[in-house]
Amino acid sequence: MKLRAFAPIAVLVLLCLMIAVFSPNFLSVSNAIRILNAAAIPMVLVMGATFVILMGSIDLSVEGVVSLTAVVTASLVQNNLTSADLGYWAVPIAMLAGGAIGAVNGATHVLMRIPSFMATLGIGFVCLGISTAALGGFPVRIADREFRNITLGRTFDIPHGVYIALAAVIVAYIIQQRTRLGRWVYAIGTDETTARQSGVPVERTRILVFALAGIFSGLAGALAAAQLGQGHGLIASGRLFTTVTAVVVGGTALSGGVGSVLNSVVGVLIVVVLTNGMVLMGVPPFVQQGVQGLLIIVAVSLALDRRLLSVVK
């Protein structure tokens, strides 16, 4: 058990060593900053996704929520389509919007009693549809250079997005360790029936956790908009895959109850370092999705506690 807990970190260290051997450029300060920068948005996303997966559920709406909130953000700061100019206030609004969509995810899943992967698949497509339909397929371009500093600006040579991601990790860790919500998530993920009988408000917690995941996705949407200087329906493509990979590679079990947001921090680093290493070693970019697919399979099969599963659907 103890060994398994350290496996993800061991994998990360081994991976770094291997890449460093093949490519000396890997161990440079500028490359480290590049890795941190690439990890920022996925880091924010997995914070929310971890709580959902800890409950044994899944949120497949990540790409939809990120693209919709990126469009919201881009249309609220100075841009080429609307006359809005809210500056930094666009970020909390995007987070609220994300939270609202997350609450809809949770409510659909809980109140209509349908599995979360179906509810979030459907709602995710709705969000993607809204963000493309609202713009007729075109992007909104951000004209506010100041605003783009929330991810692009640098303090001590490190992009601001990295600090924001770090803050997100701290907030998520506090929620996990110090709040009732955090403990309830583990209780529900471990055994929902027992949790219910011991008085955990299962339904409310589930909705809250999906809303929380939405808030993190909303933040990620705002960061993505600032980073790329635009918002459009395809801005988030590939994000879901990376998010799920990072969470399970970090060692959080899809069956729920086992894992932590810190595991997911390691998971994101593994995925990002691997991608970075493949680029340094000249592996074509399209191979990355395949490698991530393999990673998911390997990680999940290592992390699953098979005693709990007599029937796998």
Add this chain to the structure above:
Amino acid sequence: MKERIRDLVPVAALFLLVFGIAGYSPGFMRPDNLLTLTADTMTLFLMASGVTFVIMLGSIDLSIQGVASMTSCIVAAMLPEYGALALAVALAAGALSGLASGLVVNYLRIPSFVATLAVGGIVTSVAYWASDTRSVYISQEDQDAWLDWATGNFLGIDNEIWTGLVALVLLTVLLSFTRFGRMVRAVGSQERAVIASGIDVDRVKLAAFVLSGFMAGLAGVVMGARLGSGSPTLANEFLLPAIACVIVGGTAITGGVGAVWKTFVGALIVAVVRIGMTFVGVTVFAQQIVFGLVLVLAVAITMDRSKVATVK
């Protein structure tokens, strides 16, 4: 009796929709228009028909859009040099990705939605590799020589419709009149009981995933033939409508209940809804919104909640 009524709701909905649109725009009922509509629906049906088996097991296959895109690339890239062999390789690749999903679900005991999400990623990489990361055009000669079965016409009816009908008949026979079909239904209704009676459940599941991959592969080939090109993102918008077809037709995601003809009806409903939305002036982009909502609603209606103790 109640089940009979439930069976007929999708059919009734289809007729209502068709007549509704006909009232709105009388030209809609012209036979050639209806035939075009049906032909356009067939690729979606082909994709959904294989998944029907997987969903009836109570599992899901999220890799179908990746598989279809991949086979379109393989066919487009290989046709000029290899001819008919290209078709065989593409279909085999589809079946092989289904096999991979099935093996991962069975032997690594990974839930199908994650397993197929992962296999979908791998398959997409293969598609990019096969197509050299771009769209590959299929020349007119190759099209006429090798893909006429998919794009030509016979007795005045587009060959897509014939292909779809053949699939409908064969898969219906497979599901309703063979041991495999009965097993799929049984595993979907009472997996533990089937295991307890000493039947090799893993083999049934494996076969269902292979079938799903094969049909998605076939759908990709037909799609590529229709569009005259293969591309690694060709089928990207098809996952949601394909699953919607299965569920809207009345197959429950909890497994055990369903039929291939229901998926056929579901595919027509999806197509008619799409046409209807275009008539009413809903843009293509906004149609995704409607399909997302329809999917959620249909799942909520068809799901058998007595079967799942806790909904995760």
